[in-house]
Amino acid sequence: MRIRIIDAFSDRPFAGNQAAVCLLDRPEWPADGWMQQVAAELNLSETAFAHPLPAGGAADWALRWFTPAVEVDLCGHATLATAHALHGDGALPPGGTVRFATRSGVLTARAAPGGGLTLDFPAAPARPVPVPEGVAAALGVPVTAAYDTGALGDLLVEVADEATVRALAPDLAAVARLGTRGVIVTAAAEDPAAGHDYVSRFFAPAVGIAEDPVTGSAHTALAPLWSARLGRTDLTGLQASARSGLVRTALRGDRVLLTGDAVTVLDGELRR
Numbered sequence: 001m002r003i004r005i006i007d008a009f010s011d012r013p014f015a016g017n018q019a020a021v022c023l024l025d026r027p028e029w030p031a032d033g034w035m036q037q038v039a040a041e042l043n044l045s046e047t048a049f050a051h052p053l054p055a056g057g058a059a060d061w062a063l064r065w066f067t068p069a070v071e072v073d074l075c076g077h078a079t080l081a082t083a084h085a086l087h088g089d090g091a092l093p094p095g096g097t098v099r100f101a102t103r104s105g106v107l108t109a110r111a112a113p114g115g116g117l118t119l120d121f122p123a124a125p126a127r128p129v130p131v132p133e134g135v136a137a138a139l140g141v142p143v144t145a146a147y148d149t150g151a152l153g154d155l156l157v158e159v160a161d162e163a164t165v166r167a168l169a170p171d172l173a174a175v176a177r178l179g180t181r182g183v184i185v186t187a188a189a190e191d192p193a194a195g196h197d198y199v200s201r202f203f204a205p206a207v208g209i210a211e212d213p214v215t216g217s218a219h220t221a222l223a224p225l226w227s228a229r230l231g232r233t234d235l236t237g238l239q240a241s242a243r244s245g246l247v248r249t250a251l252r253g254d255r256v257l258l259t260g261d262a263v264t265v266l267d268g269e270l271r272r
Helices: 032-042 076-088 135-139 162-167 172-176 219-230
Strands: 002-008 017-023 046-052 061-066 097-102 105-111 117-122 127-129 145-148 154-158 182-188 198-204 209-212 234-239 245-252 255-260 262-269
Touching: 002 076, 017 032, 017 076, 032 046, 032 061, 046 076, 061 076, 076 097, 076 105, 076 117, 076 255, 076 262, 135 154, 135 172, 135 182, 154 219, 162 182, 162 198, 182 219, 198 219, 219 234, 219 245, 219 255
Parallel strands: 017 046, 061 097, 154 182, 198 234
Antiparallel strands: 002 017, 002 262, 046 061, 097 105, 105 117, 117 255, 127 145, 145 154, 182 198, 198 209, 234 245, 245 255
8 A cells, every 4th residue: 555755834855744645545444443553653743544535526535634643633734745645646736626525524725836735724713711720831931822723622822932932842741731632832923024924833742743843734723813913814834843844824714725835755655
């Protein structure tokens, strides 16, 4: 069975966020336990499995995502990676669109004629909440504001500045006890001329991911927050992990368009 490792939200290898992609040739799922074992074996932040659907329906492919520990409801970078794999196989031509049936509804990916891939995801508007007890201690820095992200299931927090985001060294065990899928930490860009409008990092030890290098789903909450703050619908977010990556975001009503590049770094055979 063919499996690829793809660096998403990057235009070069060994940056962005790694995802394994397995395009199944049968219109059915393998056993859930087997898919979870594959994800644990690969030990990447996400492993995506997709199979084709009958023509004429609401979606073209069924898509699921697994961390090394659990199946998740939404994943941006592994969706981008899956679209990149389909594009490489000729199943997603330039200018074409593919529709994925997922736990979060039908999601689409479009291959831009000039390069790059654009995902169409539901927005997750951030609702201000009191800073939960223990968050600042878990992160090791003061928190200036906190937001609930609704169905996304993450806690979004603001800190003082970009330098604080970049220097974070959180207590991951304490973060895991906060009761959310993950914690998104963000701040405005220090220098918008550097090519990004805001920065973030994402920690999700509760679902088996210490730090996710570039998190597409987190930007469904970051985009509405920073678009409202900066007064522009089209922005660029930098996820300032060690691997780093750029996500171009466009707020369109209750949807967020996430655009990025991807690079295949490994193409092999899964033998069990």
